[in-house]
Amino acid sequence: MGDVLVRLVTLRPFSQAAAVVEVDGVDRVVALGSIESVSDVMADATVRSGAEATVRRTLEGGASALPALTEVELDVPVRPSKLICLGYNYRGHAPDGVDPTTNDPEYPDVFVKTANTINAPGDPVVIPEVAEDVDYEGEIAIVIGRRAHRVSLEHALEHIGGYTILNDVSDRAWQRRQSQWAMGKCFDGFAPLGPWVVTADEIDDPQDLLVEVIRDGEVTVSQSTATTIFSAAFIVHYLSQTMTLEVGxxxxxxxxxxxxRWQDAHRPLAPGDAVTVRVQGIGELTTTFTSHGGTA
Structure with missing residues (x-):
């Protein structure tokens, strides 16, 4: 069966940790018993071993009775104490008015999104009535699996428990109102996250993954993490110098x-739009957008 804990999810309504396994071409879900969270599986080798045993026993007992992934409702895979984001980390992506061909910055551009932004993978994002220019940003998200405080660059990858996908939804008009981006980045639900965490051992090289975004059937973003300025290892190392990164x-x-083509023809997101972020080796996160009141 190989590694049965490649994709870890959290099920609603009881925040139950589970694994997604492919059985005869169908993604099925195995609940992980008394294990409380995906973070526990990443952080504790004993917990992970027990989870693996649970999945193997369940599969041996008959996988056809397991619920299909399409039959369950997913919560966000982890509930982070901190949601930290980077701006302008891919070559060719630069702030307004800055030449994208200039030298790389010395340090990352770091900002945070507040807890109210976190959105489950199947939940729509409501476009606020006051929003003027809502946009999407498809990103790979690192999930910390081992507490990190002032870690070296050499050992930074050891603190990554897995990878997931985040859509950094932003209102550009509100973002440009001030030098700090919080007002444009922190509307309720502006951080769809998931659908699962792919464990770090499944990603051979986080600097060799293709990131794509599809908006209403059209590929609008396609670029490899080989073009990032700051690697996953450097990001964990750098951030851990000032803040302790906790599991999850x-x-x-x-x-x-x-x-x-799509940069030149920018069009704000509107009710009824759908955006899929697709990352090689991790999966897809699709988000739909609705109007205030929940109608397309």
Whole structure:
């Protein structure tokens, strides 16, 4: 069966940790018994071993009775104490008015999204009545699996428990109102996260993954993490110098620039739009957008 804990999810309504396993071409869900959270599986080798045993026993007992992934409702895979984000981490993606061909910055551009932004993978994002220019940013998110405080660059990857996907939804008009971005980044629900955490051992090289975004059937972003300025290892190392990264904390690693055609023809998100972030080796996160009141 190989590693049965590649994709870890959290089920609603009781925040039950579970694993997603493919059986005869169908993704099925195995609840992990008394294990309280995905973070516990990542952080504790004994817990992970017990979870693996639970999945194997369940599969041996008959996988056809397991619920399909499409039949369950997912919560966010982890509830981070900190949601940290990077801006302008892909070459070619630069702030307004800055030449994208200039030298790389010495340090990452770091900001935070508040807890109210976190959105489950199947939940729509409500476009606020006051929003003027809502946009999407498809990103790979690091999930901390081992407490990190002032870790060296050499050992930083050892503190990553897995990877997931985040859509850093932003209102550009509110973002540009001030030098700090919080007002444009922190509307309720502006951080869809998931659908699962892929364990770190499944990603051979986080600097060799293709990130794509599809908006209403059109690929608008396509760029490899090989073009990032700051690697996953450096990001964990750098952030841990000032703050202790706890298990389950999430670091979103920045978005590539839109492809030229879509950058030149920018169109704010509107009710009824759908955005899929697709990352090689991790999966897909699809978010739909609705109006205030929940109608498309």
């Amino acid at each position: 904390d999430v670091i979103s690693t920045g978005t590539p620039q839109k492809l030229p």
